[in-house]
Amino acid sequence: MADWLAALDRRADLRAKAGLTRRLRPRAAGDAVVDLAGNDYLGLATHPEVTAAAAQALSAYGLGATGSRLVRGSTDVHHALEDATADWLGTDRALVFSSGYLANLGAVRALVQPRTLLVSDAHNHASLIDGCRISGAETVVTPHADVQAVADALAAAPGRPAVVVTESVFSVDGDLAPLADLHAVARRYGALLLIDDAHALGVIGPAGAGGVAAAGLAGEPDVVVTATLSKALGGAGGVVAGPAEFVRHLIETGRTFIFDTALPPAVAAGVAAAVRLARAGDDLRAELADRAALAVRRLADAGLTVSAPDAAVVSVTAPGPEAATAWAADCRDRGVAVGCFRPPSTPDSRSRLRLTISAGVARANFERALEVIVECAP
Template sequence: MSRPSLLDRLARACDSRAQSSLLRRMRSVSAVEGMHTVIDGQRLLNFASNDYLGLAQHPALIEAMNLAALRWGVGTSAAHLLGGHREEHSLLEEDLAAWTGRKRALLFSTGYMANLGVMQALVAPRDVCIQDKLNHACLIDGARLAGARLKRYRHVDVGSARRQLAADPSSAALLATDGVFSMDGDIAPLAELSALCREQQATLMVDDAHGFGVLGATGAGSLEEAGLGQDAAPVMMATLGKALGVAGAFVAGSGDLIDGLVQFARTQIYTTAMPPALAAATRVAIRLTREESWRRDTLHHLIRQFREGAAARGIALADSRTPIQPVLIGGNNDALRASAQLEAAGFFVPPIRPPSVPENSARLRITLSAAHEESQIEQLLDVLAGIKTTP
């Protein structure tokens, strides 16, 4: 009896995706010029970037990174606990804690690693983890890898979350949610979820990857906008590679939380620390985000312009007031066709298809940046108006 081949099985799975118009392919970018990107020799206006505040190419960030690289070198060559934690990391963690109103913060190499590490440290197989059905994959994977009993509640439905928690009143419970949902752009009912967690004695964890830098009076994110401090939302995670334009992630909360993560978050303990030069650039991004509120003002102005222009042209949008503006298509082939039409017209908007989104909800995930111009928004809307965009 022959043993099945794992590589053959993987190849068959890829073939199946191709037949369903779900096969992904990598495309190399040969140049970036502001909000334009060059792919396959074509200069395209990028409406797929998470660079919400237009900071990724800011001269001050580039200068800070270059100067820090001259001092510290390119890489740390060690994990944080083994000599990789440099002064720049400590200063960045202090800045992040102060900005978010938390006692302390801890850096991770990526948001995915941060969520996996938090789950590993907090929950055990006997615990229950309640999550929104549209949470990012890393929250779902984190609960599964930690061995928790994962239960999913209806999207942004606090009543559904309450029923899930009430059904298991004796187990330790973590309720985890995105702050801003990455494929829909809507915002979780954080104040209501926080109240529910107090009522049910559960711990609230918020992944604010897409709200951090964008929402709130100072840009500290969806928790700031909701008025939720450390006690009301004990575990906050956010990434640095979206609105701040750099890379990496952090978790912020109490001293006990951070001490526990240093001991038990395997994805932080057993990986090389981020380059100190990157941490130095991130500190500049934080300063600019906090001081230059016009970036958020411009972004939200462009969001309103896009939504009003879409409504005037009969373009159906999902309900979102964030930079993520999904145009629902439905079928996979239709989404591929719409994306190709946009590319032919000079716009880069890749199609989003299952399993990144539910079946029959393929879409164009348009993302806006403060670096876009009003005229560019109007050009995109004019092209979209000529494309079938309703399921």
């Protein structure tokens, strides 16, 4: 009966030998670590207006939503958040999910009909990859940010419904997809374009409306946008935004929406407050851009291989998974938290540190953290 547990132990040993062990590291409230690993880009997770809105809703509605959105889980704050998000993104409607992962699974599945071809970027997030797999549709994975490869895949499937699936700002290296060119190709072949705007929302675009708006694609009828509410907005949950007809389709048929308990009202209220702050946060976005440029200069001057960020994610190449783990641990021991990305979390088998820039970190602490990263480099 214990054979299956022994098999799991053997697999864990193999991961350990490859430097791929993963551990949970609980943190205390208000710890003194300089955070370049989390995704609170604008520092809104602890903003007084955000926490006050969440506290007020917590008192009014209680801890949880108590049911799915179609039962008793929809509240006034959910609808207010959806209206505010749709207005911000320039779409007909928006629909809030309990996580960005479920939003992506639901969006991909809802766009698939018989004979649909999915054309997915090789660097897409796991939630998009899993959405493609779970949908059951034929999926062609194209080289990263290769518009011609997307065109070739669509041209090879004439007459079939198709969806091009991409992130806007990619989560591993922080580079921006050629969204306008992808949209032009998708439209030429009658395909839809699904864009995960998670790492761009709040960070780039007019009033922080994201990569889709920055590319001039807001409100296009053949574009569907997804995003998390847990990054620049500092909360939790996910959203799908697009044509009203598509949102109606999700409400009536989307399994990850229908059969899931709704986002807690307190979180929805806090995120709604964060949306208001993010829309007015051009000063925060300017600070993020300045810090990202500073990080690239300092790390490159130290001889490190660093990505050219289009938003607030900076990737620094490590020699291998064990070196990346040790590098991140040394930084942590000196009070700096950095992301440590190793296969299979990376799409190209390269290990790296992923630094996420946050306007919520004091400038002096940010600059000190860069020095720590350089000094701890393998």
